[in-house]
Amino acid sequence: MGFIHTDDGVRLFYRDWGNKEGGRPILFVSSWSLTSDAWAYQMAPLSEQGCRCIAFDRRGHGKSDESPSGYGFDRLADDIAALMDGLDLRDVTLVGHSMATGEIVRYLTRHGAGRVAGVVMVGTITPLMARTDDNPDGVDPALFEAFRTEQLLRDFPKWLGDNIDPFVNEETSAEMKGWIVGMTLQSSLMALLECNRAITSADFRTELPGIAVPTLVVHGDRDVTTPLALAERTVALMPNATLSFYEGAPHGLFITHRDRFNAELLAFARG
Incomplete structure (x- = not known):
């Protein structure tokens, strides 16, 4: 465990488990509100299988500092670059959940794929969540704003309690639900607000066709946070992407379907 220092003075907390001498690294990037702890049930077993597993807390989340320069996707992508460069990671499998899928796409757009062997996108927010004139099937932006003003900024702990069940399964x-909720409460409310604005407005449609690294898009049909249609559209836009469909899986499938997901991730990283 340690910290990486970014060019704007933020300390990013990271965990680095497993084989550092020859193990192909897997870098995990957590979703909105979650921390590096979220990947424990991937990092521990995969490090036992000889992988090097790294995860970090996004700025404003967990043990990382809050941000003096905002939470836009360019800034967050540069944080991934700071970690990759600082640890000199090469042939990396980048794994992102939900918001993190956008950070990974923007990292590849801004910094290239020279250090990246492959990408795994779980519960993706790409290509675009909001409804626009040329994206009529998206969500009305007014609903996103209502969430921020009426739930996030009014009683976020209650919203978490009301919405943890559909994140996982029966x-x-x-105790696991309590662990997840407790993790989210470690994050700065300002960071959550600004990150949510970034998530719900970002448009990755022009970036996805330029990403040629092997990509596995993992999605469940019980995901009420990011509909399966987002994954299908993402795969259609990317030249080297495959959809892995999980029947009955929710947004938190890396918890509920971890045995299948871990096996698939290990095979992909070794492939």
Whole structure:
């Protein structure tokens, strides 16, 4: 464990588990509100299989500093670059969940794929979540704003309690749900507000066709946060992407379907 220092003075907390001598690295990027802890049930077993597993807390999340320069996707992509360069990671499999899929796409757009062997996108927010004139099937932006003003800024802990069940499934223990909720409460409310604005307005449609690294897009049909149609559109735009469909899986499938996901991730990283 340690910290990487960014060019604007932010300390990013990271964990680095497993084989640092020859193990192909896997870099995990967490979703909005979650921290590096979220990937524990991937990092521990995969490091036992000889992988080097790294995860970090996004700025304003967990043990990382808040941001003096905002939470836009360019800034967050540059944080991935700071970690990749600072640890001199090469032949990396980049794994992102939800918001993190946009950060990974923007990293590849801004910094190239020279250090990247492959990408895994789980519950993707790409290519575009908001409804626009040329994206009529998106979500009305007014609904996103209502979430921010009426739930996030009014009683975020209650919203978490009301929405943890659809994030996981019926078999998920109350203790696991409590662990996830507790993790989210480690993040700065300002960071969550600004990150949500970034998520719900970002448009990656022009970037995806230029990403040629092998990409696995993993999505469940019970995902109520990011509809399956987003994954299908993402795969259609990317020249080297494959959709892995999980029947009955929710947004938090890396928790609920971790045995299947871990096996698929390990095979992809070694491939």
